[in-house]
Amino acid sequence: MSRATLKDVAEKAGVSTATVSYVLNGTKKTISEETKHKVMEAVRKLDYVTDMNAKSLVVKDSKLIGVVIPQTEGKTHRLFSNNFYSEILSAIEYEARESGYQIIISGMDTDENFVRIAHQRNLDGVIAIGVCSDELLSQFEKIDIPVVLVDSYCKSAKFVNIRIDDALGSYMATKYMIQHGHKDIAFMCGTLKDNGVMQKRLQGYRNALKESAIPFKKAYLCEGKVDFQSGMELAQDIVKNNMPVTAIVTTADILAIGAIKGIKSEGRTVPEDYSIIGFDDISICDYVSPGLTTVKQQISEKGIGAMHMLSNVMKGVKDQDDLVLPVHIVERDSVRSI
Amino acid sequence: MSRATLKDVAEKAGVSTATVSYVLNGTKKTISEETKHKVMEAVRKLDYVTDMNAKSLVVKDSKLIGVVIPQTEGKTHRLFSNNFYSEILSAIEYEARESGYQIIISGMDTDENFVRIAHQRNLDGVIAIGVCSDELLSQFEKIDIPVVLVDSYCKSAKFVNIRIDDALGSYMATKYMIQHGHKDIAFMCGTLKDNGVMQKRLQGYRNALKESAIPFKKAYLCEGKVDFQSGMELAQDIVKNNMPVTAIVTTADILAIGAIKGIKSEGRTVPEDYSIIGFDDISICDYVSPGLTTVKQQISEKGIGAMHMLSNVMKGVKDQDDLVLPVHIVERDSVRSI
Numbered sequence: 070m071s072r073a074t075l076k077d078v079a080e081k082a083g084v085s086t087a088t089v090s091y092v093l094n095g096t097k098k099t100i101s102e103e104t105k106h107k108v109m110e111a112v113r114k115l116d117y118v119t120d121m122n123a124k125s126l127v128v129k130d131s132k133l134i135g136v137v138i139p140q141t142e143g144k145t146h147r148l149f150s151n152n153f154y155s156e157i158l159s160a161i162e163y164e165a166r167e168s169g170y171q172i173i174i175s176g177m178d179t180d181e182n183f184v185r186i187a188h189q190r191n192l193d194g195v196i197a198i199g200v201c202s203d204e205l206l207s208q209f210e211k212i213d214i215p216v217v218l219v220d221s222y223c224k225s226a227k228f229v230n231i232r233i234d235d236a237l238g239s240y241m242a243t244k245y246m247i248q249h250g251h252k253d254i255a256f257m258c259g260t261l262k263d264n265g266v267m268q269k270r271l272q273g274y275r276n277a278l279k280e281s282a283i284p285f286k287k288a289y290l291c292e293g294k295v296d297f298q299s300g301m302e303l304a305q306d307i308v309k310n311n312m313p314v315t316a317i318v319t320t321a322d323i324l325a326i327g328a329i330k331g332i333k334s335e336g337r338t339v340p341e342d343y344s345i346i347g348f349d350d351i352s353i354c355d356y357v358s359p360g361l362t363t364v365k366q367q368i369s370e371k372g373i374g375a376m377h378m379l380s381n382v383m384k385g386v387k388d389q390d391d392l393v394l395p396v397h398i399v400e401r402d403s404v405r406s407i
Numbered sequence: 408m409s410r411a412t413l414k415d416v417a418e419k420a421g422v423s424t425a426t427v428s429y430v431l432n433g434t435k436k437t438i439s440e441e442t443k444h445k446v447m448e449a450v451r452k453l454d455y456v457t458d459m460n461a462k463s464l465v466v467k468d469s470k471l472i473g474v475v476i477p478q479t480e481g482k483t484h485r486l487f488s489n490n491f492y493s494e495i496l497s498a499i500e501y502e503a504r505e506s507g508y509q510i511i512i513s514g515m516d517t518d519e520n521f522v523r524i525a526h527q528r529n530l531d532g533v534i535a536i537g538v539c540s541d542e543l544l545s546q547f548e549k550i551d552i553p554v555v556l557v558d559s560y561c562k563s564a565k566f567v568n569i570r571i572d573d574a575l576g577s578y579m580a581t582k583y584m585i586q587h588g589h590k591d592i593a594f595m596c597g598t599l600k601d602n603g604v605m606q607k608r609l610q611g612y613r614n615a616l617k618e619s620a621i622p623f624k625k626a627y628l629c630e631g632k633v634d635f636q637s638g639m640e641l642a643q644d645i646v647k648n649n650m651p652v653t654a655i656v657t658t659a660d661i662l663a664i665g666a667i668k669g670i671k672s673e674g675r676t677v678p679e680d681y682s683i684i685g686f687d688d689i690s691i692c693d694y695v696s697p698g699l700t701t702v703k704q705q706i707s708e709k710g711i712g713a714m715h716m717l718s719n720v721m722k723g724v725k726d727q728d729d730l731v732l733p734v735h736i737v738e739r740d741s742v743r744s745i
Contacts, residue, residue, distance in 0.1 A: 133511070150690075152697050155493035162512055171528070173471070173511045174500055186428065190471075190509070258575075333696070352488075356635065356664050358671070358696040 073115035081111035134189060134379065136174045137183065137197040139205060150296045151323045152351040153368060154198065157219070160372025161196060168380060183208045194379045197221070200265045215382035217375050222264045229382060230391040231374050234268050238364045238396040239273030242346045243319045245362075245398055247281050250407040251316035251344060254278070257303050258320040259295035259330060270320045270348070289314060293324070301334070302325020307343075308335040315344060315407055322347035322354050325361055329403070340405040345391055352397055360401030365392055411453035419449035442538035471528060472503055472717065475513045475521065475535040477543060488634045489661045490689040491706060492536065495557070498710025499534060506718060521546045532717045535559070538603045553720035555713050560602045567720060568729040569712050573604050576702045576734040577611030580656045580684045583700075583736055586621050588745040589682060592616070595641050595666060596658040597633035608658045608686070627652060631662070639664020639672070645681075646673035653682065653745055660685035661690050663699055667741070678743040688737055698739030705732055 079086040084104060091100055092108040134396045138154055149155040158174075165172050170193070176185060183205060187195065194215040197205070201221060209216045210227050220235075239256075246254050256274045258267045275285050291307065293299035300323065307314060308331070319325040325347035329339050337357055339345050347354060347363035354361040374392055381389055417424040422442060429438055430446040444477075476492060487493040496512075503510050508531070513524060521543060532553040535543070539559060547554045548565050556566045577594075584592050594612045596605045613623050629645065631637035638661065644667070645652060645738065657663040663685035667677050677683050677697055685692060685701035692699040712730055719727055 149487075149493040149497045152490070152493070155490070156488040159487050166513075170513050171513065171524070173509050175509065186509070208559060264512065330694065352635065353691055356668065356691060356695055 077115055078108065078111045081115060082107040086110060112237035113189050118142075127166075131191045131193050132170050133192055134161075134170050134172045134376075135175055135187060135190065135192045135195045136161060136172050137195060137201075137205075139197070139199055139201055142324060151321060152353060153321070153323070154347050156351055156368045157198060157372040157375075160369040161376050164373045168376070186210050187212045187214060187251070194383050196375050196379055198375075200262060213320040215379055217379045217382065219371060219375050220266050222266075222269065229378050229389050231371060231378055232266075232391070232404070233366045233394050233396050235269035236273035236276065238348060238366065239270035239318060239320065240277045241326055241396065241398055242348065242364050243274045243277035245346060246316040246318060246344060246404065247277065247283070249316075249344065249404055252283055253289070253314040254283075254316045254318055255289045255291055255307060255312065255314040256318050256320075257293070257300065257324050259293065259299075259324070261292060267320055274318055288312070293319045295324060297327040297330070300324035302327075304328035304331030304343075305335055306358075308332060308337055309360035313372075316404070317345045319346065320348050321326075322349045322351045322361060322363055325363070326353060326357055329359075329361070340403050346398075346404055348362040354399070354401065359403045362401045362404045363399050364396050365399045366396050370394060411592045415453055416446065416449045419453060420445040422446060469475075469529045469531050470508050471530055472499075472508050472510050473513055473525060473528065473530045473533045474510050475533060475539075475543075476497060477535070477537055477539055484598040489659060490691060491659070491661070491687050494571060494689055494706045495536060495710040495713075498707040499714050501647040502711045502714035506714070522549055525550045525552060530537045532721050534713050534717055536713075553717055555717045555720065557709060557713050558604050560604075560607065565690045567716050567727050569709060569732070570604075570729070570733050571704045571709075571734050573607035574611035574614065576686060576704065577608035577656060577658065578615045579611075579734065579736055580686065580702050581608070581615035582618075583684060584654040584656060584682060584742065585615065587654075587682065587742055590621055591627070591652040592621075592654045592656055593629055593645060593650065593652040594632070594656050594658075595629040595638065595662050597631065597637075597662070599630060601663055605658055612656055626650065629655075633659045633662060635661055635668070638662035639669035640665075642669030642681075643673055644664035646670060646675055654742070655681055655683045657684065658686050660699060660701055661689045663701070663741070664691060664695055667695060667697075667699070678741050682745075684736075684742055692739065694736070697741045700739045700742045701737050702734050703737045704734050708732060 075089055079089045082089065084107065087102065088104060089108050092105050110121055136158065152310045162172050173190060192214055195209065196217050198219040201218065206223055210225065216228050218230050219318060220232050223230065243254060256271060258271060261267050261271060278285050290358050291303040293303050304327065314321050317328055319328060328345055332339055332343055337343065349368065350363045350365035354363050371394060374394065378389055378392065413424050413427055420427065420447065426438065426442060427446050430443050448543050474496065478658050497620060498508050510526060530552055536557040537661050539556065544561055548563065552702045555567050558570045559568055560569065581592060592701060594609060599605050599609060616623050629641040631641050655666055657666060663683050666683055670677055670681055675681065685699045687706065688701045688703035709732060712732065716727055716730065
C-alpha cells in the first residue's frame with residue numbers, strides 16, 4: 070500500500086505542509102476552524118498515519134518503552150531461562166499496550182552501551198529488571214529520560230524503585246522451615262553481589278537463623294546461577310556429599326524446581342528426605358510434583374506497578390516513593406514437619 | 408547528559424549542518440577528505456549519536472523488527488501463558504541482537520490495526536508467530552515490508568513461512584501410543600481453525616488411527632484453549648465422565664502438563680491409568696513428574712531460522728522456499744505399554 074505523506078494531505082486540503090503540521094501537532098493557535106476541518110478531512114480520506122519516528126523528532130514522544138534485562142550471567146540465547154522474566158514481561162507488555170505504548174526489549178550484554186540505544190530509539194522511558202551493574206546504572210544516570218528500576222537497591226534520587234523486601238521474604242521462608250522443626254537448613258542462591266537481591270535474601274536467612282540461635286554454617290551456603298540446571302547440580306552435590314541438611318531454602322522457584330529434580334535423580338525424595346521452599350511463585354510451582362511451597366511475590370503486580378510508576382515519571386510527577394510490594398508464603402507439598 | 412546535535416557537530420567542525428549530514432549519510436561524493444576528517448573528528452569528540460528515528464526517515468532503515476503474537480484467545484495479561492512463546496521469543500531476540508536489530512513486541516489484539524503500527528514504527532520487518540486471522544494476513548499484504556510467518560499454512564507468495572509438519576508430528580505421537588498397545592486414545596487440542604496448526608495436528612491423529620483401522624470417535628476429541636488450566640479441566644472431565652480411554656495425545660506440552668495435574672487431582676496417576684504425550688518439548692517437560700514424553704520441535708531453531716529468513720528477505724533475496732523443520736519423539740516417563 071502506498072502510504073500517504075504529509076504533502077499528499079496538504080495537497081488534498083489545499084494548504085501548505087507547514088499548516089498540516091501545525092494542525093496535527095497543535096503547535097500554533099492561529100489556525101482557523103475551517104482550515105483545521107479541511108486538514109482533518111484530508112487526513113481521514115487518505116488514511117494518513119503520522120510517522121512516529123518523524124513525530125518523535127518534533128514532540129519528543131516516541132511512545133516506546135525500553136525494557137532492559139541485564140544478562141548478568143553472560144551472553145545467552147535464553148533471555149527467559151527463568152520464567153520470572155517472562156511473567157513480569159507479560160504484565161509490562163499488557164500494561165504498556167493499554168496505555169498506548171509499545172515495548173522494545175534489550176537483553177543487554179554487559180559490554181553494551183545503553184546510552185547509545187536510548188538515544189538512537191528516542192525512548193520515552195526505561196524499565197530495568199534485575200540487578201544492574203554499576204556501569205549500567207551510571208549510563209542510566211547520563212540519559213535524561215525516566216527510568217524505573219525493578220528489584221534494585223540503588224539509592225540514586227534519579228531513579229524510582231519497585232521491589233519487594235527481599236530480606237523479609239527469605240526470613241519468612243527460613244522461619245517457616247524452623248517452625249517445621251528444621252535446624253540444618255541449606256541456602257541455595259544465585260551469584261551473591263553487594264547490595265543485590267541475592268545478598269539481601271541471604272541476610273534474611275541469617276537473621277532467621279540468628280533469631281532461633283541456630284549458627285550459620287558456611288558449608289550450607291550453595292551459590293550457583295539462577296536456573297534449573299544449577300539448582301539440579303547444587304542439590305545433587307548436597308546428596309552426594311552427605312551434607313546433613315533436612316531443608317533447603319532457595320532464592321528462586323526455578324532453583325527449587327531444579328533441586329527437586331536433582332534430589333530425585335539421586336534416589337531421594339521431596340519432602341521425605343529434604344524439605345524445599347522456593348521464591349517467586351511462578352506458574353510452574355503448581356505444575357511440578359510435589360507442588361512447590363514458596364514465598365509468593367506478586368509478579369504481575371510488580372510489572373504493572375513498574376509501568377504505572379514510569380507513566381507517572383513521564384507525566385512529570387516528582388518525588389514518587391519507592392514501592393515495596395508484600396510477600397507471603399504459599400503452602401503446597403514440598404515441606405514437611407520433622 | 409545533554410546530547411550533541413547535528414548543529415553542535417557542524418559548529419565544532421566549522422561546516423554547515425548540510426555538510427555534516429552529507430558526510431554521515433554518504434549522500435554526496437564531492438566532499439573533500441579534509442572536510443570529512445574534520446566532521447568525523449567532531450563526531451568523535453562530541454560522542455554524537457545518530458538519532459535512528461531521524462535516520463530512518465532518510466535511509467529507510469530503523470533496525471527494528473516487529474514480533475507479532477496474535478492474541479487469538481482474546482485480551483489477556485499473559486502473553487506467555489504458553490512457554491513455547493517465551494522460548495521462541497528468547498531465540499529471536501538473541502538472533503536479532505547479534506545482527507544489530509532490536510525487537511518490538513506486539514501482543515496484537517484481534518481488533519488492532521497492524522498497518523498503523525508498522526508504519527508508525529517504520530519497521531524493517533515483521534515476524535508473526537502462530538495462527539494469524541485472515542484480517543491480520545490481509546493487513547500484512549497491504550504493508551510493503553518483509554514478513555516471515557511462523558507456524559502458518561498461509562499460501563500467499565507475499566510471505567515466507569517457517570514451520571514444522573504438524574500433521575506428521577501428531578501422526579507420530581498417535582502411532583507411538585498405538586505401538587504401546589493403546590487403542591482408545593483421546594485427542595486434546597486448542598481451538599480448531601480451518602487450515603490452522605490444531606486442525607493439521609488433528610488430521611495427523613486421524614491418519615494414524617485410520618492406518619491402524621481404529622475408528623475415530625468424536626467423543627474422544629477434547630477441544631479447549633492452549634493453556635495449563637484448560638488441560639487440567641479437560642483431563643478432569645475425561646476421568647469424571649469415565650471416558651474409556653487409556654491414552655491422551657495432546658497438541659501442546661502445556662496442555663499435557665495441565666492434564667497430568669487434572670488426572671492427579673482426580674486421584675488417578677500417569678502413566679498407570681493414563682498415558683500422555685505432549686507436543687513442543689518446552690523446558691518444563693523435564694521439570695514435571697513423570698517427565699513428559701513429547702513430540703520435540705526445535706523451538707530455538709525455529710526462532711533463529713525465522714530471523715535468518717527475515718534477514719534474507721530484507722537483503723532482497725527472493726523466492727526463498729518455506730522451511731519445514733524436523734520433529735521427533737522424546738521419550739520420558741508419561742507413556743506406558745498396555
